[in-house]
Amino acid sequence: MTSTKTVTLFVQCLVDSLYPQVGEAMVAIFNKLGISMNCPSDQTCCGQPAFNAGYRKAARAAAKRFIKIFENSESIVCPSGSCVNMVKNHYQELFEDDVKWLERAVQTGQRTYELSQYITDILKIEDVGACCNGKITYHDSCHLLRGLGISEQPRRLIRNIKGAELIEMLESDRCCGFGGTFSVKYPVISTAMVDDKVHNIIASGADIVTGCDISCLMNIQGRLNRIGSSVKTLHIAQLLAD
Amino acid sequence: MNILNYKSEAECAINNPVLQKALANLQERIGKGTAQGYRELPEGPELRLKAHAIRMRSIENLDILLIALADGIRKNGGHIHFAYDGKTALKHCLEIARKHNVKLAVKGKSMLTEEIGLNHALNDAGIETVETDLGEYIIQLAGEKPSHIIAPAIHKTKEQIGRLFQDKLGIAYTDDPPALTRAARKALREKFLQADMGISGCNLACAETGHITTVSNEGNIRMATTLPKVHVAFMGMERVTADLKDHEILFRLLAMGAAAQKMAGYVSYIGGPARSGQTDGPEAFHLIVIDNGRSRILADTDFREMLCCIRCGGCLNVCPVYGKIGGHSYGYAYSGPVGAVVNPLLMGINRASDLCLGESLCGACMEACPVNIDIPRMLLLLRAKLAQGDKTWDVKVKSRVEQVSFAAWSCLIQSRPLYDLFLKTAYHGQKLLPRNNKMISRLPFAGKGWTQSRDLQPLAEQSFISRFKDNFAEKQND
Known part of the structure; x- marks a missing residue:
């Protein structure tokens, strides 16, 4: 398969530093699909942590840096719904009083896609030729689902994985309790929420829980590991790369 | 400054199995019924x-x-x-x-x-x-x-x-x-x-x-x-x-x-x-x-939208935080997502700071709202006031320590070499931390909250960006 398309990899900071294998899986998928890639080596963070915590000046500085790095790219693809939501939707809030930057933010946002969305909606591919034997359950991350309206795209990709069975857990669209600094500042509430999520994951009978946001998955995996569960946590890119 | 007992009330509620069952039942019945009703x-x-x-x-x-x-x-x-x-x-x-x-x-x-x-x-x-x-x-x-x-x-x-x-x-x-x-x-x-x-x-x-x-x-x-x-x-x-x-x-x-x-x-x-x-x-x-206090909300175009609320309580019936902590944690007449915005605006943003910060920003409230109020947007604005202070609403900076941390973070992410240096140092530093099945089981300082009940994936030895430079970029150029 060859294509004239080139994607620019926008790598979520958590993927970059904690889960580089997710980034590599994304590279493997695009290699498989014959899409050429570039990855700006000076990228760091889109600014979402600061924005969510209320530090808009710091978030704005991060956003400007992001825009400068990415604005000339044809298609910007990121393996995280919440980062894409930040660039597409929240950058506009950050620059609402700055017409020049607002325009650049909108331009950049229009070309930014979440990975599963890019594969299905732009490349029009629903089967990436992946194999995985196992029962898979899918967690809808909040910003992906409610901010970007993406829920069917990843499910279609999962259903087409050879050997895999997609099992829906109860309340897959309910927040896992991560919420950025919320999870650290209000650990008791956050834990009660992730416990509900983990309960529904285990009750589904799946061997693997997946999703399009490593931040939620990091939360879920952290709890599953603590309680000694054998359910594996994998980012959707890891499933699609095999 | 914060007079609410948000955290302790929340913990109380979470440890009350009767309340937990009642809240789950309420959300299951009314929360889902409302969503269905809108569709019909x-x-x-x-x-x-x-x-x-x-x-x-x-x-x-x-x-x-x-x-x-x-x-x-x-x-x-x-x-x-x-x-x-x-x-x-x-x-x-x-x-x-x-x-x-x-x-x-x-x-x-x-x-x-x-x-x-x-x-x-x-x-x-x-x-x-x-x-x-x-x-x-x-x-x-x-x-x-x-x-x-x-x-x-x-x-x-x-x-x-x-x-x-x-x-x-x-x-x-x-x-x-x-x-x-x-x-x-x-x-x-x-x-x-x-x-x-x-x-x-x-x-x-x-x-x-x-x-x-x-x-x-x-x-x-x-x-x-x-x-x-x-x-x-x-x-x-x-x-x-x-x-x-x-x-x-x-x-x-x-x-x-x-x-x-x-x-x-x-x-x-x-x-x-x-x-x-x-x-x-x-x-x-x-x-x-x-x-x-409503005129004050009306006068601020950022928060005016909150006056659209008709107090149906629909957002309570879907909020995953309310579904765990119940209404008493909000410490005022209004609970749930509506309370998290209205209470700070009516009683003082510093006094009710836990309500602004103690939400996961999942956005379920907006979908459940019969008049589609963007509650997460306003929670984020309240957080901005707590982070930076605000004269109009008499808000004092909530945490100087956090402010300094984010200023440092801001410097760090402005330079990739500096950021790489930080990641490398942290990678070596984390070797001192205890592990459970390869994951970090106890974090110091602010991270304590995380590892109270969860483990954490450790930092990778080599970041993705650096791996890409070494392994993929050259191959593509060949």
């Missing part, structure tokens, strides 16, 4: 967006609409009072009570009267005040506060209510809900018949007709507002609609948001006292329109 609206779920526009238009023309409402109420023979704050509203109510020599008042459920502390003020003035909504009645007998906007006694079991009624109403113990309801009905019926004053809130008002609308599913509000000789209604100044056309849309969405109903069981349009010849209705009707 004849106009489709987009009606919520239309309703948002209707509400915004009303809010932006509030001065005109309130004058028209006042004219209408007066024309219908009622009296209207405008109260700048809660204290003034209480003063108006007590004056009316004195004039009519009121000894006993019966009340329909009203969160606004909770906001201004009406029951307390009436009791202090020697006026017995009885809540007549079954849930509110239970809460009043127990000396507690409501924990849900429309289901105030959600935190109590039938056994607890059985013991409460045995103790307070002197009936034999039973935990049979119909028997308990009958006992409450009997006790309340006597109060209805003796009461000199009926008190209600106001779900909506209509400027075109000069009437207020009350809805209930028990009929208690209708009884409380028609039997006693004087009816005093309390209304938040934002609750007015322009005309019956707007009113009809909001009124349907209110029932859907509140209880997944197409229409509430009892709906009353009240425009004034009974006319001569009418057998039902009070001799006097007073409407007290309350500001109590």
Whole structure:
């Protein structure tokens, strides 16, 4: 398969530093699909942590840096719904009083896609030729689902994985309790929420829980590991790369 | 500075299995029913967006609409009072009570009267005040506060209510809900018949007709507002609609948001006292329109949207945080996502800082809102005020330590080499931390909260960016 398309990899900071294998899986998928890639080596963070915590000046500085790095790219693809939501939707809030930057933010946002969305909606591919034997359950991350309206795209990709069975857990669209600094500042509430999520994951009978946001998955995996569960946590890119 | 016991109340609620079950049941039943109800609206779920526009238009023309409402109420023979704050509203109510020599008042459920502390003020003035909504009645007998906007006694079991009624109403113990309801009905019926004053809130008002609308599913509000000789209604100044056309849309969405109903069981349009010849209705009707901080919200275009809220409680029925911590954690009249925005704006942002920060920003509230209020947007703005301070709202910086941390973070992410250096140092530093099945099981400092109940994936030896440079970039260039 060859294509004239080139994607620019926008790598979520958590993927970059904690889960580089997710980034590599994304590279493997695009290699498989014959899409050429570039990855700006000076990228760091889109600014979402600061924005969510209320530090808009710091978030704005991060956003400007992001825009400068990415604005000339044809298609910007990121393996995280919440980062894409930040660039597409929240950058506009950050620059609402700055017409020049607002325009650049909108331009950049229009070309930014979440990975599963890019594969299905732009490349029009629903089967990436992946194999995985196992029962898979899918967690809808909040910003992906409610901010970007993406829920069917990843499910279609999962259903087409050879050997895999997609099992829906109860309340897959309910927040896992991560919420950025919320999870650290209000650990008791956050834990009660992730416990509900983990309960529904285990009750589904799946061997693997997946999703399009490593931040939620990091939360879920952290709890599953603590309680000694054998359910594996994998980012959707890891499933699609095999 | 923060006077709420958000964290401890939340922990209490989480450790209460009865409450957890009740909250889960409420969200399962009403939360999901409402979502289904929106989909089945004849106009489709987009009606919520239309309703948002209707509400915004009303809010932006509030001065005109309130004058028209006042004219209408007066024309219908009622009296209207405008109260700048809660204290003034209480003063108006007590004056009316004195004039009519009121000894006993019966009340329909009203969160606004909770906001201004009406029951307390009436009791202090020697006026017995009885809540007549079954849930509110239970809460009043127990000396507690409501924990849900429309289901105030959600935190109590039938056994607890059985013991409460045995103790307070002197009936034999039973935990049979119909028997308990009958006992409450009997006790309340006597109060209805003796009461000199009926008190209600106001779900909506209509400027075109000069009437207020009350809805209930028990009929208690209708009884409380028609039997006693004087009816005093309390209304938040934002609750007015322009005309019956707007009113009809909001009124349907209110029932859907509140209880997944197409229409509430009892709906009353009240425009004034009974006319001569009418057998039902009070001799006097007073409407007290309350500001109590709402003008300040109106004046700030960032938060004006919050005045669109019609207090249906729909957001409580889907919020995953409310679903765990219940209503008491919010420490004020309003709980759930609406409380997380309204309470800080009414009581002080620093005082209620936990409400602004203690949410996961999942956005479920906005989808459940019958008027599509962007609550997450406003929570983020409140956080910005706490992070940086704000003169208009008298907000002091919440945490200098956090401010410095984010300033440092900001420097770090402006330079990739510096960022790489930080990652490398942290990678080596994390080797000192204990592990559980290859994951970090105890973090120091601010990270403690995470590892209290979860493990953490450790930092990778080589970042993705660096791996890409080494492994992929060159290959592609070959």
